[in-house]
Amino acid sequence: MNNIFDCKLLLVDDEPQLLEMLRSILRKEGFQKLIAATSCLEARRLFATERPEGVILDVTLPDGDGFSLMREFREQSAVPVLFLSARDEDENRLLGLGLGADDYMTKPFLPRELSLRLKAILTRTYFPAVLTQKAKPVFRLGQAEIDLNSGTVSTKAGQLTLTAKEFTLLKKLYENRGNIVTGDSLCRAAWDDDLYGYENTLMVHIRRLREKIEPEPSAPQYLLTVRGLGYKLTGAEDT
Amino acid sequence: MKSMMKILARYVLSAAGIALILLTVNFGAMIAWIIQSKNVVQHTGDVAQLSDELTLQNGTYAISETALITIDNEYQWAMLIGNNGTVLWSFHLPADVPLHYTLSDVAGFSHWYLNDYPVHVWRRTDSLFVLGSEKGSIFKHGIEAPQSAMDNVLVWIPATLILNGMVAVLLALLFSLRFFRSLKPLAKGIEDMAENHPVTLSTNGILGPLASEINQTSEKLVRQEAALKTRDNARTTWIAGVSHDIRTPLSMVMGYASQLENDPELAPAKRKQAQIIRSQSERIKALVNDLNLASKLEYHMQPLQKDTVLLAALLRGVAADFINGGLPDMFSIEVEISREGQNTAVEGDEKLLKRAVSNLIGNSIKHNPEGCAIKAVLSKNESVCTLSVSDNGVGFRPDVLKSLKLPHALIKLQAHGLGLTIVRQIVKIHSGTVAFHNLPQGGCETILSFPLHCV
Numbered sequence: 001m002n003n004i005f006d007c008k009l010l011l012v013d014d015e016p017q018l019l020e021m022l023r024s025i026l027r028k029e030g031f032q033k034l035i036a037a038t039s040c041l042e043a044r045r046l047f048a049t050e051r052p053e054g055v056i057l058d059v060t061l062p063d064g065d066g067f068s069l070m071r072e073f074r075e076q077s078a079v080p081v082l083f084l085s086a087r088d089e090d091e092n093r094l095l096g097l098g099l100g101a102d103d104y105m106t107k108p109f110l111p112r113e114l115s116l117r118l119k120a121i122l123t124r125t126y127f128p129a130v131l132t133q134k135a136k137p138v139f140r141l142g143q144a145e146i147d148l149n150s151g152t153v154s155t156k157a158g159q160l161t162l163t164a165k166e167f168t169l170l171k172k173l174y175e176n177r178g179n180i181v182t183g184d185s186l187c188r189a190a191w192d193d194d195l196y197g198y199e200n201t202l203m204v205h206i207r208r209l210r211e212k213i214e215p216e217p218s219a220p221q222y223l224l225t226v227r228g229l230g231y232k233l234t235g236a237e238d239t
Numbered sequence: 240m241k242s243m244m245k246i247l248a249r250y251v252l253s254a255a256g257i258a259l260i261l262l263t264v265n266f267g268a269m270i271a272w273i274i275q276s277k278n279v280v281q282h283t284g285d286v287a288q289l290s291d292e293l294t295l296q297n298g299t300y301a302i303s304e305t306a307l308i309t310i311d312n313e314y315q316w317a318m319l320i321g322n323n324g325t326v327l328w329s330f331h332l333p334a335d336v337p338l339h340y341t342l343s344d345v346a347g348f349s350h351w352y353l354n355d356y357p358v359h360v361w362r363r364t365d366s367l368f369v370l371g372s373e374k375g376s377i378f379k380h381g382i383e384a385p386q387s388a389m390d391n392v393l394v395w396i397p398a399t400l401i402l403n404g405m406v407a408v409l410l411a412l413l414f415s416l417r418f419f420r421s422l423k424p425l426a427k428g429i430e431d432m433a434e435n436h437p438v439t440l441s442t443n444g445i446l447g448p449l450a451s452e453i454n455q456t457s458e459k460l461v462r463q464e465a466a467l468k469t470r471d472n473a474r475t476t477w478i479a480g481v482s483h484d485i486r487t488p489l490s491m492v493m494g495y496a497s498q499l500e501n502d503p504e505l506a507p508a509k510r511k512q513a514q515i516i517r518s519q520s521e522r523i524k525a526l527v528n529d530l531n532l533a534s535k536l537e538y539h540m541q542p543l544q545k546d547t548v549l550l551a552a553l554l555r556g557v558a559a560d561f562i563n564g565g566l567p568d569m570f571s572i573e574v575e576i577s578r579e580g581q582n583t584a585v586e587g588d589e590k591l592l593k594r595a596v597s598n599l600i601g602n603s604i605k606h607n608p609e610g611c612a613i614k615a616v617l618s619k620n621e622s623v624c625t626l627s628v629s630d631n632g633v634g635f636r637p638d639v640l641k642s643l644k645l646p647h648a649l650i651k652l653q654a655h656g657l658g659l660t661i662v663r664q665i666v667k668i669h670s671g672t673v674a675f676h677n678l679p680q681g682g683c684e685t686i687l688s689f690p691l692h693c694v
Contacts, residue, residue: 015487091542180563196551
């Protein structure tokens, strides 16, 4: 297997027309090996003979339920399973994920979202190296280059090292770059506590962070304050 | 139980009151009886006056005509006994009355009866005047009491009355305690019934029939409650079923529309149409989800994941989500949290509370396509925290506002969807209150108030 598109996918749903649509969506995305079943019985047979590398599973099936079917599959292999269910109750979602499903989506769904999620779980299962490489990014904020692997900020003036808290805060902001990150989320990430009582501490850490990454810390261009809500990192360019 | 104590106290007091009233009435009746019985035989002339009428004239006794008439009307006979015991004069003397008396005879009848005739006696200087009434017409009884006892009569009477009152109160208390004890299970039963618990009381004792009626009523209530629950359940299940069944066909509408929308071979106008189909399908999805949630909230089928929720963080999070989700520039969201409001916590379901705030902000955005400034404010006093969402847009339509002010049970489904109904339901299950109104300067405001959990 060279890439995720080589994966053989088993699609299980009691509605043949929906299976047809899934086929067309996935084929368009580049998946070529697609097999489909409309019942537990058929799914079991196909699973045994075809050995699929990924399963998209409906919960409500004419001769059983998807949850127990997944349990059976899991006894034989660690195949990734994505539930596609018309049941949206939290209990069902939690039950599915609790049983070890890799993802749970509710109908109706957007084809784009389905393919993104499917690709994510297949990549995670079969090509985890790709993920770890991407995990610690290096990016630029104007003249400064920030390396989250080493936790350093390099400018023309030299290299500065981020403290642990500064690193956590910057990482959180970078992960949500372009978006507002509330003070509450930052506090959870850095101190694992509620914001109340940490307002000043957070402010002090943000100021120190600005001193390291901003060319002019008193008039920040990249790490912006969103009054009343939190902070936002803008202008980050991936290297 | 408090009301039972009140009933008990009132019962004791009224019993004591009844006793006192009875005593007074009896006393009054006795006095009335005495006065009345005196009136029955009205003596116009008493024995002394009649005796004076009898005079010795020329050796014989004579009496006036009027005196004789009086004796005839009011007594029966009369006689005068000389000091030697011989009858000197008589009038209508019956045959069974002797004409001679010894000293012991006189002592015997002087205050009582003479041969069963009730007599009145008057002592003259030389003789004894005796008036006799009809047999059996007067009851006579001598009263005798120690002087010391009579001296204290003014102390004794009130003391007796007080004692009577006290005994009455004590007895009332005793009886009411017994009554109270037998009423207690009944009161408990009624309380239980009010809280919808099934009630089975013992049907023994004087209150047995009452208890059995309470049992029957409770049984009926339980049955009705169960029937209502079944119906609500059926309705919620039905709505959940419909919304479940609609999802698969909707998936296909959405899926194919989305594919057409992204198909580069199609003309831009067709792709635009496909995009409209896709976005409208998403609206149907949202509506179905709303309907499902509203029906579950209405019939208490929505499982609550209660936790301590920090409202300030929740508000900031929702506002940030809206802005991060790509809020167009003509909208602005401002969050204002008072100093006291910063650590406001309520006990509740975070997801639902978030939903309520999102619905309100989403409503402002939806109804003001020209844009508006949205403001969310969190404040707190000793017992309540208030969370308000306002905007400077078009405000609520008058008919919508009218329906929002109706009591919960009367609210009707509006053409504008279930967003605000869900807000009301979420606030209700968090024991809070919600108020909707339009602002004088334009725009609308919704104020949610929650009882405080902790500080």
